[in-house]
Amino acid sequence: MSLPDxxxxxxxxxxxxxxxxxxxxxxxxxxxxxxxxxxLTDSVVYEMPQTRERIHGVDAFLRFNIEYPxxxxxxxxRVVADGNLAALWLDVRVDxxxxxxxxxxxxxxxxxxxxxxxxxxxxxxxxLGREHLVERW
Amino acid sequence: MSLPDxxxxxxxxxxxxxxxxxxxxxxxxxxxxxxxxxxLTDSVVYEMPQTRERIHGVDAFLRFNIEYPxxxxxxxxRVVADGNLAALWLDVRVDxxxxxxxxxxxxxxxxxxxxxxxxxxxxxxxxLGREHLVERW
Numbered sequence: 001m002s003l004p005d006x007x008x009x010x011x012x013x014x015x016x017x018x019x020x021x022x023x024x025x026x027x028x029x030x031x032x033x034x035x036x037x038x039x040l041t042d043s044v045v046y047e048m049p050q051t052r053e054r055i056h057g058v059d060a061f062l063r064f065n066i067e068y069p070x071x072x073x074x075x076x077x078r079v080v081a082d083g084n085l086a087a088l089w090l091d092v093r094v095d096x097x098x099x100x101x102x103x104x105x106x107x108x109x110x111x112x113x114x115x116x117x118x119x120x121x122x123x124x125x126x127x128l129g130r131e132h133l134v135e136r137w
Numbered sequence: 138m139s140l141p142d143x144x145x146x147x148x149x150x151x152x153x154x155x156x157x158x159x160x161x162x163x164x165x166x167x168x169x170x171x172x173x174x175x176x177l178t179d180s181v182v183y184e185m186p187q188t189r190e191r192i193h194g195v196d197a198f199l200r201f202n203i204e205y206p207x208x209x210x211x212x213x214x215r216v217v218a219d220g221n222l223a224a225l226w227l228d229v230r231v232d233x234x235x236x237x238x239x240x241x242x243x244x245x246x247x248x249x250x251x252x253x254x255x256x257x258x259x260x261x262x263x264x265l266g267r268e269h270l271v272e273r274w
Contacts (some may be wrong), residue, residue, distance in 0.1 A: 087224035102239035
Protein backbone atom coordinates (compact mmCIF):
# COMPACT_ATOMS: atom_id res chain seq x y z
CA MET A 1 0.00 0.00 0.00
CA SER A 2 1.41 3.42 -0.86
CA LEU A 3 0.22 7.00 -0.76
CA PRO A 4 1.38 10.07 -2.64
CA ASP A 5 4.13 12.02 -0.89
CA UNK A 6 1.74 14.95 -0.38
CA UNK A 7 -0.53 12.69 1.68
CA UNK A 8 2.35 11.37 3.74
CA UNK A 9 3.45 14.94 4.42
CA UNK A 10 -0.10 15.86 5.52
CA UNK A 11 -0.16 12.88 7.91
CA UNK A 12 3.16 14.01 9.44
CA UNK A 13 1.93 17.58 9.83
CA UNK A 14 -1.28 16.34 11.40
CA UNK A 15 0.66 14.28 13.95
CA UNK A 16 2.79 17.32 14.83
CA UNK A 17 -0.26 19.60 15.16
CA UNK A 18 -2.02 17.05 17.35
CA UNK A 19 1.00 16.77 19.64
CA UNK A 20 1.42 20.54 19.82
CA UNK A 21 -2.26 20.97 20.74
CA UNK A 22 -1.94 18.48 23.60
CA UNK A 23 1.29 20.09 24.80
CA UNK A 24 -0.25 23.57 24.66
CA UNK A 25 -2.98 22.58 27.13
CA UNK A 26 -0.58 20.58 29.27
CA UNK A 27 1.87 23.47 29.66
CA UNK A 28 -0.90 25.99 30.33
CA UNK A 29 -2.42 23.70 32.95
CA UNK A 30 0.96 23.26 34.68
CA UNK A 31 1.81 26.99 34.41
CA UNK A 32 5.02 25.89 32.72
CA UNK A 33 5.74 29.24 31.09
CA UNK A 34 9.13 28.39 29.55
CA UNK A 35 7.61 25.15 28.20
CA UNK A 36 4.65 27.06 26.82
CA UNK A 37 6.89 29.69 25.22
CA UNK A 38 8.86 26.95 23.48
CA UNK A 39 5.66 25.86 21.68
CA LEU A 40 4.96 29.33 20.26
CA THR A 41 6.46 31.47 17.54
CA ASP A 42 7.82 34.81 18.76
CA SER A 43 5.14 36.58 16.73
CA VAL A 44 2.22 34.39 17.88
CA VAL A 45 -1.16 36.12 17.65
CA TYR A 46 -3.93 35.39 20.17
CA GLU A 47 -7.49 36.48 19.40
CA MET A 48 -10.76 36.47 21.35
CA PRO A 49 -13.41 37.33 18.74
CA GLN A 50 -16.21 37.70 21.30
CA THR A 51 -14.51 40.74 22.84
CA ARG A 52 -12.64 41.74 19.67
CA GLU A 53 -9.33 41.54 21.56
CA ARG A 54 -5.98 40.64 20.02
CA ILE A 55 -2.60 40.04 21.65
CA HIS A 56 0.63 40.19 19.65
CA GLY A 57 3.76 38.25 20.49
CA VAL A 58 4.85 35.57 22.90
CA ASP A 59 5.78 37.96 25.73
CA ALA A 60 2.37 39.64 25.93
CA PHE A 61 0.61 36.29 25.56
CA LEU A 62 2.56 34.77 28.45
CA ARG A 63 1.88 37.87 30.54
CA PHE A 64 -1.85 37.57 29.77
CA ASN A 65 -1.89 34.00 31.07
CA ILE A 66 0.31 34.70 34.09
CA GLU A 67 -1.97 37.59 35.11
CA TYR A 68 -5.26 35.79 34.35
CA PRO A 69 -7.33 35.97 37.53
CA UNK A 70 -8.75 33.02 39.41
CA UNK A 71 -7.61 29.43 39.86
CA UNK A 72 -8.21 27.99 36.39
CA UNK A 73 -7.91 24.36 35.36
CA UNK A 74 -8.04 22.97 31.84
CA UNK A 75 -9.11 19.53 30.68
CA UNK A 76 -9.13 18.41 27.05
CA UNK A 77 -12.48 17.16 25.85
CA ARG A 78 -11.42 16.72 22.23
CA VAL A 79 -8.50 17.42 19.90
CA VAL A 80 -9.10 17.50 16.14
CA ALA A 81 -5.92 17.92 14.08
CA ASP A 82 -5.66 18.34 10.35
CA GLY A 83 -2.45 19.33 8.57
CA ASN A 84 -1.24 22.61 10.10
CA LEU A 85 -4.52 23.14 11.97
CA ALA A 86 -5.93 21.90 15.24
CA ALA A 87 -9.19 22.49 17.08
CA LEU A 88 -9.38 22.06 20.85
CA TRP A 89 -12.55 21.54 22.84
CA LEU A 90 -11.81 22.26 26.48
CA ASP A 91 -13.52 21.90 29.83
CA VAL A 92 -12.38 24.92 31.84
CA ARG A 93 -12.90 25.51 35.56
CA VAL A 94 -12.20 28.93 37.02
CA ASP A 95 -12.60 28.68 40.79
CA UNK A 96 -16.05 27.02 41.09
CA UNK A 97 -17.31 28.07 37.64
CA UNK A 98 -17.31 25.60 34.76
CA UNK A 99 -17.22 26.70 31.14
CA UNK A 100 -16.31 25.03 27.87
CA UNK A 101 -13.93 26.66 25.41
CA UNK A 102 -13.37 26.21 21.68
CA UNK A 103 -9.83 26.93 20.51
CA UNK A 104 -8.53 27.12 16.93
CA UNK A 105 -4.80 26.70 16.43
CA UNK A 106 -2.54 27.28 13.46
CA UNK A 107 0.87 25.60 13.47
CA UNK A 108 3.89 26.87 11.52
CA UNK A 109 5.98 24.73 9.21
CA UNK A 110 8.47 24.46 12.08
CA UNK A 111 5.83 22.93 14.34
CA UNK A 112 5.20 26.03 16.47
CA UNK A 113 1.85 27.65 17.20
CA UNK A 114 1.54 30.97 15.41
CA UNK A 115 -2.18 31.72 15.81
CA UNK A 116 -4.65 30.98 18.60
CA UNK A 117 -8.33 31.92 18.47
CA UNK A 118 -10.32 31.37 21.66
CA UNK A 119 -14.09 31.25 22.06
CA UNK A 120 -15.67 31.27 25.51
CA UNK A 121 -19.35 30.38 25.00
CA UNK A 122 -21.38 31.24 28.10
CA UNK A 123 -24.51 29.49 29.32
CA UNK A 124 -27.86 31.09 28.60
CA UNK A 125 -31.55 30.28 28.83
CA UNK A 126 -33.01 28.67 25.70
CA UNK A 127 -35.52 30.70 23.70
CA LEU A 128 -39.16 29.71 23.93
CA GLY A 129 -40.83 27.77 21.13
CA ARG A 130 -38.72 24.68 20.72
CA GLU A 131 -39.64 22.79 23.89
CA HIS A 132 -41.49 20.22 21.74
CA LEU A 133 -38.20 19.21 20.08
CA VAL A 134 -35.64 19.21 22.87
CA GLU A 135 -34.83 17.63 26.17
CA ARG A 136 -32.87 19.55 28.82
CA TRP A 137 -30.06 18.27 30.93
CA MET B 138 6.93 5.35 0.47
CA SER B 139 4.40 3.28 2.40
CA LEU B 140 2.36 3.68 5.52
CA PRO B 141 0.74 1.12 7.82
CA ASP B 142 -2.79 0.14 6.85
CA UNK B 143 -4.15 1.78 9.99
CA UNK B 144 -2.74 5.12 8.83
CA UNK B 145 -4.19 4.72 5.35
CA UNK B 146 -7.55 3.94 6.92
CA UNK B 147 -7.32 7.08 9.09
CA UNK B 148 -6.53 9.18 6.01
CA UNK B 149 -9.60 7.78 4.23
CA UNK B 150 -11.81 8.43 7.25
CA UNK B 151 -10.48 11.95 7.51
CA UNK B 152 -11.29 12.64 3.85
CA UNK B 153 -14.84 11.36 4.37
CA UNK B 154 -15.34 13.40 7.53
CA UNK B 155 -14.04 16.54 5.81
CA UNK B 156 -16.41 16.03 2.87
CA UNK B 157 -19.36 15.34 5.20
CA UNK B 158 -18.62 18.51 7.18
CA UNK B 159 -18.63 20.62 4.01
CA UNK B 160 -21.83 18.95 2.77
CA UNK B 161 -23.54 19.47 6.14
CA UNK B 162 -23.10 23.23 5.91
CA UNK B 163 -23.92 23.32 2.20
CA UNK B 164 -27.23 21.46 2.66
CA UNK B 165 -28.21 23.54 5.69
CA UNK B 166 -27.44 26.75 3.82
CA UNK B 167 -29.55 25.63 0.82
CA UNK B 168 -32.38 24.33 3.05
CA UNK B 169 -32.00 21.02 1.20
CA UNK B 170 -33.75 18.94 3.85
CA UNK B 171 -33.70 15.59 2.00
CA UNK B 172 -30.03 16.16 1.20
CA UNK B 173 -29.32 17.02 4.83
CA UNK B 174 -31.21 13.97 6.08
CA UNK B 175 -29.10 11.77 3.80
CA UNK B 176 -25.96 12.91 5.67
CA LEU B 177 -27.30 11.94 9.11
CA THR B 178 -27.89 8.69 10.94
CA ASP B 179 -31.52 8.11 11.96
CA SER B 180 -30.48 8.35 15.59
CA VAL B 181 -28.36 11.50 15.23
CA VAL B 182 -28.01 13.49 18.46
CA TYR B 183 -27.77 17.30 18.41
CA GLU B 184 -26.59 19.14 21.53
CA MET B 185 -26.31 22.79 22.54
CA PRO B 186 -24.31 22.73 25.79
CA GLN B 187 -24.85 26.42 26.53
CA THR B 188 -28.58 25.88 26.99
CA ARG B 189 -28.27 22.22 28.00
CA GLU B 190 -30.60 21.24 25.15
CA ARG B 191 -30.50 17.92 23.30
CA ILE B 192 -32.44 16.75 20.25
CA HIS B 193 -32.78 13.07 19.40
CA GLY B 194 -33.22 11.70 15.89
CA VAL B 195 -33.16 12.99 12.36
CA ASP B 196 -36.85 13.96 12.24
CA ALA B 197 -36.70 16.27 15.26
CA PHE B 198 -33.38 17.72 14.10
CA LEU B 199 -34.79 18.57 10.66
CA ARG B 200 -37.88 20.09 12.29
CA PHE B 201 -35.65 22.21 14.54
CA ASN B 202 -33.85 23.64 11.52
CA ILE B 203 -36.99 24.09 9.43
CA GLU B 204 -38.65 26.00 12.28
CA TYR B 205 -35.56 28.03 13.22
CA PRO B 206 -36.62 31.69 13.14
CA UNK B 207 -35.02 34.41 11.04
CA UNK B 208 -33.20 34.40 7.72
CA UNK B 209 -29.98 32.61 8.58
CA UNK B 210 -26.96 32.20 6.35
CA UNK B 211 -23.92 30.03 6.99
CA UNK B 212 -20.38 30.45 5.70
CA UNK B 213 -17.51 28.11 6.53
CA UNK B 214 -14.51 29.82 8.11
CA ARG B 215 -12.60 26.60 8.77
CA VAL B 216 -13.00 22.83 8.63
CA VAL B 217 -10.67 20.62 10.67
CA ALA B 218 -11.15 16.89 10.06
CA ASP B 219 -9.42 14.04 11.84
CA GLY B 220 -10.46 10.41 11.48
CA ASN B 221 -14.15 10.16 12.42
CA LEU B 222 -14.21 13.72 13.83
CA ALA B 223 -14.60 17.16 12.33
CA ALA B 224 -14.70 20.65 13.78
CA LEU B 225 -16.45 23.47 11.95
CA TRP B 226 -15.88 27.17 12.52
CA LEU B 227 -18.77 29.06 10.99
CA ASP B 228 -19.69 32.64 10.25
CA VAL B 229 -23.47 32.82 10.81
CA ARG B 230 -25.77 35.68 9.88
CA VAL B 231 -29.31 35.73 11.25
CA ASP B 232 -31.10 38.66 9.64
CA UNK B 233 -28.65 41.55 10.29
CA UNK B 234 -26.90 39.90 13.26
CA UNK B 235 -23.50 38.24 12.81
CA UNK B 236 -22.27 35.49 15.11
CA UNK B 237 -19.60 32.82 14.87
CA UNK B 238 -20.36 29.22 15.73
CA UNK B 239 -18.15 26.29 16.74
CA UNK B 240 -19.50 22.87 15.74
CA UNK B 241 -18.14 19.46 16.71
CA UNK B 242 -19.15 16.52 14.49
CA UNK B 243 -18.81 12.77 14.93
CA UNK B 244 -19.08 10.61 11.80
CA UNK B 245 -20.14 6.97 11.84
CA UNK B 246 -18.20 4.17 10.17
CA UNK B 247 -20.70 4.45 7.31
CA UNK B 248 -19.80 8.09 6.74
CA UNK B 249 -22.93 9.59 8.34
CA UNK B 250 -23.06 12.24 11.04
CA UNK B 251 -24.26 10.73 14.33
CA UNK B 252 -23.43 13.54 16.78
CA UNK B 253 -23.46 17.33 16.45
CA UNK B 254 -22.48 19.71 19.26
CA UNK B 255 -23.06 23.41 18.59
CA UNK B 256 -21.62 26.35 20.49
CA UNK B 257 -22.92 29.87 19.89
CA UNK B 258 -20.45 32.23 21.59
CA UNK B 259 -21.97 35.69 21.98
CA UNK B 260 -20.11 39.00 22.00
CA UNK B 261 -19.41 40.64 25.35
CA UNK B 262 -17.40 43.51 26.78
CA UNK B 263 -13.87 42.58 27.86
CA UNK B 264 -13.11 42.69 31.59
CA LEU B 265 -11.00 45.55 32.85
CA GLY B 266 -7.35 45.06 33.70
CA ARG B 267 -5.81 43.71 30.52
CA GLU B 268 -5.88 46.81 28.34
CA HIS B 269 -2.06 46.97 28.53
CA LEU B 270 -1.80 43.64 26.70
CA VAL B 271 -4.49 43.78 24.03
CA GLU B 272 -5.59 45.72 21.01
CA ARG B 273 -9.28 45.91 20.07
CA TRP B 274 -10.78 45.58 16.63
